[in-house]
Amino acid sequence: MIQFLQNKMEQMLEATKDKPLMHTLVDGFGSILFAPKHVTSGDGTHIKDGMDLKRTMIFVVIAMSFCLLFGMYNIGYQHYHAFGMENQVGFFTKFMFGFFQMLPMIIVANLVGLAIEFYFAAKKGHSIEEGFLVSGQLIPLIMPPDLPLWMVALATAFAVIIAKEAFGGTGMNFLNIALTARVFVFFAYPTDISGDIVWVTYDYNILHQLFGMDLVAAGTATVDGWTGATPLALAAKQGWAEVVSKYSISDMFFGWIPGSIGETNKVAVLIGAAFLLFTGIASWRIMLSMLIGALVTGLLFNLAASSFEGLSPFLAVPFYYHLIIGSFLFAMAFMATDPVTASQTMTGKLIYGFLIGVVGMIVRVMNPAYPEGWMLAILFMNVFAPLIDHYVLSANIKRRLARSAKAAA
Amino acid sequence: MGRTINLKKGYNLKIVGEPEQTLNTDVKVRTYAVKPTDFNGLSPIPKMLVQVGDEVKAGTPLFFDKKLPEIMFCSPVSGEVAEIKRGAKRAIIEVVILADKKNTYLKLDTINPDNASREAIIEHLLKTGLWPFLRQRPFNVVAGIDEAPKAIFISGFNTGPLAPDLNFTLKGEAAAFQTGVNVLKRLSKGKVHLSLDGANTCDTLSNVKGVEQHTFKGKHPAGNVGIQIHHIDPINKGDIVWTVDPQDVITIGRVFKDGEFNTERLYAIGGPVVKKPSYFKAFQGAAIEGIAKNNLSTDHVRYISGDVLTGRKVDIKGHFGAFDKILTVLEEGDKYELFGWLLPSYPRPSISRSFLSFLKPNKQFNVNTNSHGEHRGMVVTGAFEQVTPMDIYPMQLLKAIMARDFDLMEGLGIYEVVEEDFALCEFVCPSKTDVQEILREGLDYMREQA
Numbered sequence: 001m002i003q004f005l006q007n008k009m010e011q012m013l014e015a016t017k018d019k020p021l022m023h024t025l026v027d028g029f030g031s032i033l034f035a036p037k038h039v040t041s042g043d044g045t046h047i048k049d050g051m052d053l054k055r056t057m058i059f060v061v062i063a064m065s066f067c068l069l070f071g072m073y074n075i076g077y078q079h080y081h082a083f084g085m086e087n088q089v090g091f092f093t094k095f096m097f098g099f100f101q102m103l104p105m106i107i108v109a110n111l112v113g114l115a116i117e118f119y120f121a122a123k124k125g126h127s128i129e130e131g132f133l134v135s136g137q138l139i140p141l142i143m144p145p146d147l148p149l150w151m152v153a154l155a156t157a158f159a160v161i162i163a164k165e166a167f168g169g170t171g172m173n174f175l176n177i178a179l180t181a182r183v184f185v186f187f188a189y190p191t192d193i194s195g196d197i198v199w200v201t202y203d204y205n206i207l208h209q210l211f212g213m214d215l216v217a218a219g220t221a222t223v224d225g226w227t228g229a230t231p232l233a234l235a236a237k238q239g240w241a242e243v244v245s246k247y248s249i250s251d252m253f254f255g256w257i258p259g260s261i262g263e264t265n266k267v268a269v270l271i272g273a274a275f276l277l278f279t280g281i282a283s284w285r286i287m288l289s290m291l292i293g294a295l296v297t298g299l300l301f302n303l304a305a306s307s308f309e310g311l312s313p314f315l316a317v318p319f320y321y322h323l324i325i326g327s328f329l330f331a332m333a334f335m336a337t338d339p340v341t342a343s344q345t346m347t348g349k350l351i352y353g354f355l356i357g358v359v360g361m362i363v364r365v366m367n368p369a370y371p372e373g374w375m376l377a378i379l380f381m382n383v384f385a386p387l388i389d390h391y392v393l394s395a396n397i398k399r400r401l402a403r404s405a406k407a408a409a
Numbered sequence: 410m411g412r413t414i415n416l417k418k419g420y421n422l423k424i425v426g427e428p429e430q431t432l433n434t435d436v437k438v439r440t441y442a443v444k445p446t447d448f449n450g451l452s453p454i455p456k457m458l459v460q461v462g463d464e465v466k467a468g469t470p471l472f473f474d475k476k477l478p479e480i481m482f483c484s485p486v487s488g489e490v491a492e493i494k495r496g497a498k499r500a501i502i503e504v505v506i507l508a509d510k511k512n513t514y515l516k517l518d519t520i521n522p523d524n525a526s527r528e529a530i531i532e533h534l535l536k537t538g539l540w541p542f543l544r545q546r547p548f549n550v551v552a553g554i555d556e557a558p559k560a561i562f563i564s565g566f567n568t569g570p571l572a573p574d575l576n577f578t579l580k581g582e583a584a585a586f587q588t589g590v591n592v593l594k595r596l597s598k599g600k601v602h603l604s605l606d607g608a609n610t611c612d613t614l615s616n617v618k619g620v621e622q623h624t625f626k627g628k629h630p631a632g633n634v635g636i637q638i639h640h641i642d643p644i645n646k647g648d649i650v651w652t653v654d655p656q657d658v659i660t661i662g663r664v665f666k667d668g669e670f671n672t673e674r675l676y677a678i679g680g681p682v683v684k685k686p687s688y689f690k691a692f693q694g695a696a697i698e699g700i701a702k703n704n705l706s707t708d709h710v711r712y713i714s715g716d717v718l719t720g721r722k723v724d725i726k727g728h729f730g731a732f733d734k735i736l737t738v739l740e741e742g743d744k745y746e747l748f749g750w751l752l753p754s755y756p757r758p759s760i761s762r763s764f765l766s767f768l769k770p771n772k773q774f775n776v777n778t779n780s781h782g783e784h785r786g787m788v789v790t791g792a793f794e795q796v797t798p799m800d801i802y803p804m805q806l807l808k809a810i811m812a813r814d815f816d817l818m819e820g821l822g823i824y825e826v827v828e829e830d831f832a833l834c835e836f837v838c839p840s841k842t843d844v845q846e847i848l849r850e851g852l853d854y855m856r857e858q859a
Contacts, residue, residue: 006745031783035749039711039742039778042722044845045835046713046739047422050757050764052782052839054750056789059763129785171786171840279763283791344790345802393805397820404645 006034020122028118028128053170057130059281061137063272064334068141070268071261072098075145078258098145102261105140108149109181112156113139120165129170131177131340132160138178138334141262142327142375143185151189155181175382176341179375186375230258231325232364232372239313240321252324263330266323273333282337285346286353290332291323293357298322301365314365326364331356331374341382345392352388356381413607414640416627416798420760420833422570424717425773428677428686428735430577436689440696441486442494442503442728443471448541450550450856452476453500463490467692468515468537468670471504479554483538485672485692487513503728512692514669522592522665530595537664541731542657543596546638546650547824548852558651560599560642563590565614565655566606566625568632569716571679573734575655577688578675579613582659587617589662593653594619604637614655627798635830639799644825654732660693676729680713680738681775682706695729701738711778713737718832719845742779750782757781760795760837785840793844796833801825803834807844810851815858823851 009030016022031054040046076094080086086094113132121128139156159181164173231252234243247257255265263269276282298319305315322328336342336356343352356377363373445455455472459465465488470481486508494503517537522530531554534540543552552558566575579586593601600621605614607626615622623641625631634652644650653661656674663671672693679686684704697712713720715733723729729736746754756766758774766772793803801822809817828845835844 002747034745034747035779035781036783037743037745038780038783040780041843042711044843045832046711046717046720046722046737046778047424047758047776047836048780048782048841049761049837049839050753050759050781051761051837052750052841053785053788054782055761055763056839058751127783131788169786171788280761281763281789339790340788342790344804346791346794349791389805393802393817393821396800396802396822399800400645400820400822403643404647407645407648 009034020125021118024118024122024128028121031127054130054133056281057133059279060134060276060334063275063281064134064137064141064262066268066271067262067265067330068102068137070255070265071141072102074098074255074264075101075261077256101145102140104149105143105145105147105152106137108152109139109156110136112153113160116157116160116165120169124169131164131170135159135177135181138262139181142178142182142260142330145261147185151185154188155184158184171340174341174386175379176335176338179335179379179382182375183379232259235317235325236314236365240317243317243325249321249324260327260330262334263327266329269329269333273329276333276337282333283339283342283349283353285349286337286342286356287332289350289353290336290357290360291353293354294322294328294361295319295357297358297361301361311366317365322361322364326372327374328360331360331378335374335378336381341385343385343388343392345389347395348385348388348392351392352381352385355384355388413624413626415607416625416631416636416640418795418798419568419628419630420796420837421568421628422718422758422833422836423771423773424570424679424758425681425775426679426683426686426738427571427773428573428679428688430574431687432675433678433685433687433689436691436700438508438691438695438699440491440505440507440698440728441484441488441692441694442505442696443482443484443694444503444728444730445472445474445482445501447731448482448551449544449548453498455482455501457493457501457504459490459504461490461493464488465490465506466513466515467672468517470538472501474551477551477554479535480540480551481536481538482541483670485670485694505728508692514671517664517668517670519668520665522588522595525595527595530592533665534592534661537670539657539661539664539670542653542660544652546635546644546652546827548856549652549827550856552651553649556649557596557598558649559597561593561597561601561651561653562634562638562641563593563601563603563620563653563655563658564632564634564637565603565611566609566632568627568629569718570629571677571686571716571735571737572632573675573677573688574609575614576609576611578677578734579611579655579659581613582662583613583616585659585662585666586613586655587619587662588666589653589658589660590617590619592661592665593651593658597651599642602637602641604632604634604641606632630796630830630833631798633830635825635827636798639801639825646819646824648824656734657732674734676700677735678704678738679735680717681777682710682740683738693729693731697723697727697729697736698725700736705738707740709741711739711741713739717776718836719829740777742777744779746779760792761839780841782839782841784842787838787840787842789839792837792839793831793834796837797831799825799830803831803844806851807831807842807847810847810854813854815855818851818855823848823855827852 012026073095075098080089113136117132159177163175163180164177167173231243231247253266257264277284301315302319305312343349360373360377363376445451451474455474457472458470465484467487469484471484472482484506486506488506488508491507492505496502520533541551545552603620604623604625607624630636660672675688677688682705712723714723714730717737797803806821828848831844831848
């Protein structure tokens, strides 16, 4: 069977030689099925490390899958919670509700993104690159689940074409692809995505049609005492006391709160982060320095809280609670650590992470309109990452020149 | 005694088939070759001094480079010139000598390096075919005659995969090595530096006099002379240093002491498909054919003159490179692997902890030549830095080379590295970048511009 597939693949590769798009498709799917039989050239190293880009990317996808699974369940939970029905439906129903809510988004994001990637790969005459595996999962995770699918498609297309392929494809982009997709929706359709109004899907989804679960027909359930505000929005407007009156600390930590799909459960995020750190795929430098940056800024805000009248409720939120409200941890684990758009030097990574922490906190707390900062902070620092690297490299060059001068003297 | 330098970064690539310290006397080498391509900086078509059919002795000049007519390249053995192999554009790639049963040496003068004038020593080195053993940095080219080096560096240990143990291969050569060092001392403007292994004392080298000794501790590439230079006395812009392999120091010593161009050395043969990995005795440029005969467990193999990181692929009819001391034999890995990128079907070396092999740090791997992935754009950062124990940014330097940014290459320290120093970067690169090839292009570019 395996032999048959291999032969079939080779035949198809041969047959599609002059049809670049088909060739890329066959090659792309073939390389998912089989690690290639390429050998080293004989001019360089004769053996290679077992790690390749496909494995790197798929490990990031695995790390995010905890967030995805919990996110699906939480969509269902929040949905039924909004109608005061969280005790009437079981775990499975809630999960399936979320699953069917997520599935179209995942499919649309991947179809659109991969179609564009395949088109460009064929055009450039090289094989499809794996970078989109991660973006394709990140994009649904950071969108509100009731975002219209055409917006998902448009945002994905915008991100892949403008942020990635226009700059030369995998490894050449300077903006995080998934965040570019989100920021596109954020600025183009601001009423459909925001940090302070909660998403709760009121529509039926396919689950109801499939299983005839007409539980939530109009008028059968009352929305009881539901404010529809995220902890972040509450903190911004009314301060921490108001937040803890609505949500318990453990709810916020374990994710029983409304928010974007991937970020609410801090346990799932931390598992993913630990996995990435342990395998060495994500940079501990970025994560650590971003954490420190956010905590230090939060602490300064606490100290300064009394001197700013209008902002004081949010400024006074204890700095360590900033870690569990909003998407700080998710951004730290999966967004800031994107190696292509982060600083590439070791020292640069420390500075880059720290500044994301600082800028993100400033945007989150000081910004009167929108109480979340990580998307903008990371994109902002993406732009500055090459500059940070430039100064780190300049320091290296200066060290070398100083050494020369000392030797000459 | 110099100081001890601890290097934390690096990776010891452990491979099945480490040569056992026994001498295999069954190995019979019939032909030897001198390959102009082993020496960087020569023009492709050297001027031949012999023709096919000529009788030569060990030490008879075979050819010289037209731009460097003083530097002779000599025959390692006595016998008959069997073939002058040409490659693309008529470049000479091999001068093959069919060896006599009993080796006879061209009689050379013996010179005491302590008394002779520097000019006389240089002339002797040029004439007797020893000069090409002196390699010059930056660029790792044949040493220039006109400018004396700031210092000369010898690495007294190997850390590369399956590398021959110098404690075994240099045994009993202390006197020749000392004479060689005495010669080098007269050539250097400054010191002669000898680096020793902090983990394994080499008796032949540790008692040498007249050198500045340094001890290095760390993983590969701690044994690379380039890494050692970086930590002892780095190459600044305009500096010239020379490097010499310890085996070649011995050859220099033998010429000055005994008056014979005697390149005899111990070679190793190793690798996962070698049934009995061991050592054998032969001269410089030995033929591959016959060495591995009846000693391989499979036919579908690649012969590598040198180690798996820096060696060159050679044909079964080919010969050892002038500076290589091990023949590594690997199975060709041209097989598909079902979902191999996710679920590897056999263990493979990696610096990544995404493989469970990190649990057994001393495991030896049964490696093959599969690239474990396809070439991609550079994405992952930080991997190169993990295996480069120098104050150098490998990825940024490579990108500067690709952009042909002269000032940036210079600023980021291209003069301090040669291909072997970045070989581990090429091994670890998840995007399978041809790091050494890019670096060579950069070095050639800088040399042309200079």
